[in-house]
Amino acid sequence: MQDKSVNVADDPVRPQESGGRPRSMLYQLYTHSWAQIVLISFICFCCPGMYNALTGMGGSGQVDSKVAANANVALLSATAATALFVVGPIFDRVGPRVCLLLGGWTYPLYSGSLLCFNATGNGAFVIAAGAILGIGASFLWVAQGAIMTTYVAEHQKGRAIAAFWIIFNLGGGVGSLASFGINYHSTSGTVSDGTYIALLIIMAFGWFLGLFICPPASVRLAQLQPTPESEKNWRHVLNVTVHTLMDWRIICMIPLFFTANVFYSYQQNIVNGMAFNIRTRSLNSALYWMAQMAGGLIMGLLLDMPKLSRPARAKVGWVFLVVTGMAIWGGGYAFQKWLDRRVADGHKQDIDYKESGLSVGPIFLYIFYGSFDAFWQSYCYWLMGARSNSPAVAAILVGAYKTFQAAGGAMAWRINALEKPWMTQFAMDWGLCMGALVIAIPSVLAVTTTSSTEGELNAQAAKEMVEEDKER
Template identity: 75%
Template structure:
């Protein structure tokens, strides 16, 4: 063989190897489960670390008023942008751009708390909270659309469970780090190192958003991508209104509204007012780790192989009702005990080493965390049961975040004006059970598949056909 021939053969071999490597990386990148895990780790770094902060009670500050008002600003901004601003933008630019637009705002918020430790500049914290509210809209709409449509219908419960485990591992790890950094603290506020560490992790999560795959590249047969010809503002607005005004969605709105109403009470009135700083950090870790278990349990219920999808929806609803009554009932007993202690002057004093008085309240806080995961996992599954279109899912997730944030802003404001803790508990309990009852028609209307009927021509796939969808179980 001549020298030229050998060189030519070698080049062909290298080129073939490069093509094979590129093909393997492409298949990995466009794999639906790789994308689910990737978005889970992005949320581990950004909202997961934010949860670690907020779970400390007052975001780790002695004065909880600034953090409560920052949360009002955050949730109000999210409520004002998630549905009618970010939802339509998602359909135009896709999930990657949305994540890059929103992710950096988490690091900004952590930086504002770092600044507050030195300057007591509450206005900056509140402004950063409002900016984070807009950024969170972009992140959560993209996350919800990915989680509810990038996998087949038979795997949506598992996708939600995997996401919830990894995402809340972020809150758990962040809270454990805070527990270690503040173990010997006697100041009642977390140190600068806590905020710096969380800021760095949040910034890394923002950069991971550049690896998210567009919907058109994902290899899932049931996924329904919006045609380019329909990506104009008029079509998007029409589709958004039609999606939102469907009666099944309207019955879900109270569920969405109630999804965050209990955070202010649990984090400030329960954790923030009763435990010292290191135990609040430990409770935060246990709270978010309990969410991992809650997400796994609800995801398992929603993917039980031997039950049809309508039956799984009903079993999960009953489970949510029964556990809710039990946990909030336990919360009522605790709150009576806590109110009596506060009247005697005991505040932020319980340490995890005081087993006689700490074990019961700490376990209640763990159950509160698990119930949050049960609730939100069920909401996301109901959203995923409406459509396999990322465009429709973005609208529904936008509605979810809008009403969730509206309820959250209301509850944080109720907390900021120092409403009695027992009143806050009664409000949360009533809203949760009442919204479950209102959602019954939607739960009973869940069909075997979200695939459009054969006569439907709309490629977006959201309930365009009259009557029930085709009753073919998809794997």
């Protein structure tokens, strides 16, 4: 595997320590781009990975899924309101480490609110913690996206996305397996206090790991272009943001972003939450996130195929999403008709994984839903990485991604909380996915062989706008 990183001693940004001594081998390893990719992956393993373990159980492990659904609406609304025009500019000024420390503590807070709900039934605290987590998640995901899409060379971006997706979703899988073991003999329909305590501790450890993230200027990658200190002003950042987002290729990608989490509410609260008992929901959640590991690997390898040009890989990825999407959602349609009939007969939250005659098909469908989520999000990140190698521009694109992703998710969770018909929610998700892929065709066809200078061109154009304003 080729690597375009350079030795710190030859790094034009920070070549040597004071006194002329070269950096130590440990420091060189620590600042290697892949070391930072792995580190941010483990941070997400601990924080959003454990959060996914909670939400994947349906209703965050509670019998009453309305509280969790409304908390998710608050969370995603806060993310949509802050990710682009609040967190993006802050990231450009303070860097990824500060953003991770600002956002990471909100994950254990949310787990603690669910622990409190088990004891007191205080739903308002859960919803408030969800809103705070939405702001914190904006900081974490903007930092994560900028690191993942710009810290490696162009020909390795698919592998970087795959590596992140595997480690990150291992968190959801491990957390769900732990819940499965803790709640194996439970008959209450609600996960135990021990589940929330264990996940809270892991989330807090992930927050601590944020201390070890490097600033972009320290990472040993020759193509990485940090934003000069002289350009770090709010007007410049706003101009770069507007200039980046007004690109028609980005506009055509917005429906992809909007749909990226829109199916979570249906899959987690209806497919998993209404069909299975608590221990099988925990098992399904583990399988869902493990399937995402496989899905991220498949899509990452597909998007890094060395024998194909980057424009060809963009087209192959799009066709792969259309084919797998139609097949998986088609199976989901058959399942939803079966579930509607079953619930009408009085069966609800009662399928156990040991009942192979009932559980095998629905469990495999849930696994494929997890794979498709990884296919979709990996492709979105790859398209964003194909637009620019600049961390500042990448932060804007990821901020836009999280903003529209959260807006779509909030809409879907609100529809779920309003208890709209299950088939209506299913049809909405399937239709939005296929429609978004059609609208994205111009962006897919516009992918170029390289994007090594596009980010710098965006920044230069915005700089010229600022200079023109000063002259006036």
